Amino acid sequence: MAFTRATGKHRAPSRLTRCGAKAVGIATLATTGVIGSLASPALAADTETPAPGETGLSQVIAIEGDLADRIDAQADAQQHQADVAAQAEAKAKAEAEKKADAKRKAEAKARAAAKARAAARVEEARESEVRAARSAERARLGTFQLPVAGSYVSTGYKSSGSLWSSGSHSGIDFHAVSGSSVVAVGAGTVVEAGWGGAYGNNIVLRMTDGTYTQYGHLSSIGVSVGQSVGQGQRIGLSGSTGNSTGPHLHFEARTTPSYGSDMDPVAYLRAHGVTV
Template identity: 60%
Template sequence: MAFTRATGKHRRPKQPSRMRRASAGAAGIAGLTAAGVVGTLASPALASDGGQSDVHDTGLTHAIEARGDLAEAVDQQAQEAKTATIQAEAEAAAKAEAAKTKAEAKKKAAEAKRKAAAEKAREKAKEARAEKATQTASRSAAPQRAAVGGGGYVAPVDGAVSTGYKTGGSMWSSGSHTGIDFHAGMNTPVKSVAAGEVVEAGNGGAYGNNIVIKHEDGTYTQYGHLNSIGVSVGQSVTAGQQIGLSGSTGNSSGPHLHFEARTGPDYGSDMDPIAYLRQHGVNV
C-alpha cells in the first residue's frame, strides 16, 4: 500500500510570533518538509487515525519553539548589554566630572596659597624698608645729637661768628650790637639752642622775621633776620630742632643770623650770648 503525503488542510495553523522570529531556521526545516522528510514521519499516524494527525506533534514544532526562545534570549541579552553600556557611560561621565571638580579645587587652593605667600613677602619687604628707614633716620640724627653740648645746648647755626657782642656802630639804634651775628647764607637751617617754648614768632621790626624761645632755666634766646619761620607761638621745641631758615629781613646788610641771649623776652634784656653758650658747653 502506498503512503500519501499529508495535505495542507491536515496541518496546524501557522505559529504567529515565534514562527516569524525563527524565520531562518524555520525556512530550512520547511524545506525538509517539502522534500518529504516530515511526510515520511507523519505517514504512520495518517494510516492509523485516518489522516487527522497534526504537524504539531512532530519535531518541527519543537525546533521552531527553540529558535523563538533563542531569539528572545538574544534580544534580552542585547537589551541588557545596551543598559550596561548606558550605565557604564553615565558612571564614566560622573567620574570625569568629579575629577574635573577636584582638579579645579586643587588649582584654586594652589592659587590661594601662592597669593598668601606673595602677600607675606610684600609685608616682609615693607617691614624691611621701614626698618631701614628708621636706621637711616637714626644715623642722620646721630651727628645732631653729638653736637649737643654737655648742658643739652647746641650752636644755632653751623657757622662762625662774624660780629661780636657790644660791637659799636651807627647800624644799631642803641649804639652797640645787642647780640652776635653768625655767618649764614640764605636759607641756612637755624636751630633752637636748647629745649623750650616759643613765645614769639613773626615780624620783629628791625629784626625782621624773628623767633624768641623761653628755656627751662628761665632764660630766653632770640633769632633774627630769618627768611622763613617754621614754628608757632606756644609750640615746644627741643635742642637742635630746626625752627627756621636764615635770611636778610629787617635792618640787615645781607644774609646772616642775629642771635641774642636774654634774661627776658623783650629787647633790652640782652646778655653776652658767647658766654651764655659756653656756660652750657657750646664753644663758638
C-alpha cells in the first residue's frame, strides 16, 4: 500500500507530534489486528516480541509523564512565589497600618497636650486678671491708718451703759488728750462738718469704697463739706464736746452717713490693713 503527501506548503510536525502520532498509529493497528493480518505467518513466527520497556509507546508515555512533572513543579514554584509575595504584601500592609495607627495616636497625644497647655495658659491668664483686679481694688481702697497716731481703743464697740441713748456704744473711743491731731483714716470726701448733737463737733467722710467714717467730740474742725481729703490728712483736733465725760475721739464706721447704720469699727479698720 502506497501513501502520497498532499501538495502545498506545510510545516513539518514536531518531533513530539510525530512520536505521538506514531504511537497512536501503532496502538490503533495493534488493536484492530491490522499488523497481525499484514504480516506473514513466518515473519510473525520469526520476530520476537519486544519487551514492554522497549516499545515507542512506552517512551512517549515516559516523556509525557516527565513533562507533566516539570509543569507541575513549575506551577508549584509559581504558586510558592505568589504565596510569598502575598505574605510579603500582607506583612507590608500590616506594618503600614501599624505605623499609621502609631502616627494617629501620636497626633492625638500631641493635640491633647496642646489643648492642656492652652487651657493652662487660659487659667493662668484668668488668675493673673483676678490678682490684678484685687491689686487694683486694694489700691482703690487704699491702706488705712489710725485716726490718732499711737492711740488705742479705750471703749469698745457695743459697750452698754446709760451714757448712750441707744443703750450701747455705736462706735469705739480712741484715747486722746485734748488738742491731739485727728486725721482721715483713708482718702474720702467730707459730707458733714459741724455740730452733731451728742457727738459735739463732728466730721463724716465718704470713703472711696463707698463706706463712711465719723469723728466726734472734736475741739475744732479743720475741713468743710465737699472737700476731698487724703489718707493721714489732719481734719480736726480731739476734744470733749457734746455728750462726753472727757477728752477722746469717738470713731464710727457706717454704711450710710446717718446714725444707726454703724458697723464694727475694729473689724472695718483691720479689713483695711490697720492693726487695732
